[in-house]
Amino acid sequence: MTMTRYHLEPQTGTGFLLERGRTLKIIDPRGEQVSDLTAFAQDDTREWLSSGRSIDYANTIYLTAGHTLYSNRSRPMFTIVEDTVGRHDFLLTPCSRDTFRLLYDFHDYHPSCFENLSKGLAPFGVEPDAIPTTFNVFMNVRVLPSGELRIDPPPSRPGDYIALRAEMDLIVGVTACSAEKSNNYSFKPIDVEVY
Numbered sequence: 001m002t003m004t005r006y007h008l009e010p011q012t013g014t015g016f017l018l019e020r021g022r023t024l025k026i027i028d029p030r031g032e033q034v035s036d037l038t039a040f041a042q043d044d045t046r047e048w049l050s051s052g053r054s055i056d057y058a059n060t061i062y063l064t065a066g067h068t069l070y071s072n073r074s075r076p077m078f079t080i081v082e083d084t085v086g087r088h089d090f091l092l093t094p095c096s097r098d099t100f101r102l103l104y105d106f107h108d109y110h111p112s113c114f115e116n117l118s119k120g121l122a123p124f125g126v127e128p129d130a131i132p133t134t135f136n137v138f139m140n141v142r143v144l145p146s147g148e149l150r151i152d153p154p155p156s157r158p159g160d161y162i163a164l165r166a167e168m169d170l171i172v173g174v175t176a177c178s179a180e181k182s183n184n185y186s187f188k189p190i191d192v193e194v195y
């Protein structure tokens with residue numbers, strides 16, 4: 001039973017409350033589109049979704065169905081219950097104006113996940129500086145033997161999804177990513193459903 005749906009237009013994002021026990025489904029309707037996800041505890045926004053804790057406890061950088069995503073206080077925030085893709089990134093920060101400036105020498109305005117998360121989370125009292133490394137759904141980052149990172153097009157095809165069960169009451173931010181390279185140079189929407 002779907003309780004709520006959000007349709008994210010290309011290069012946008014949103015924030016909302018997600019109660020414990022509900023399932024968040026992030027769907028790539030057209031394929032090859034990344035969606036950045038972050039979360040904070042509703043009762044104390046100093047507790048946030050931690051890349052470091054989650055990777056540490058899973059002992060892998062490739063988190064998929066069966067894995068738990070932890071907070072900075074080592075409490076479970078999400079359990080990944082379904083995953084039709086099996087490739088997501090939890091190493092890299094949400095794209096931002098500074099990302100485009102430093103990596104691509106692009107100095108004009110550029111939409112970004114960081115800006116979209118900042119706007120989406122502001123109504124819930126989350127400051128931009130509090131936004132951590134995001135769980136970058138469908139983002140295809142590989143680590144070469146040298147340690148160098150390689151970003152390839154997302155492997156997601158139309159209709160692919162990941163479903164995460166909330167393990168505490170959460171404030172959630174989610175985007176349709178704005179970075180050219182991460183999305184194979186075309187921007188598509190993202191659909192979000194809450195069950």
Ligand SMILES: [Zn+2]
Nearest residue numbers: 095113177178
């Ligand atoms: Zn992005």
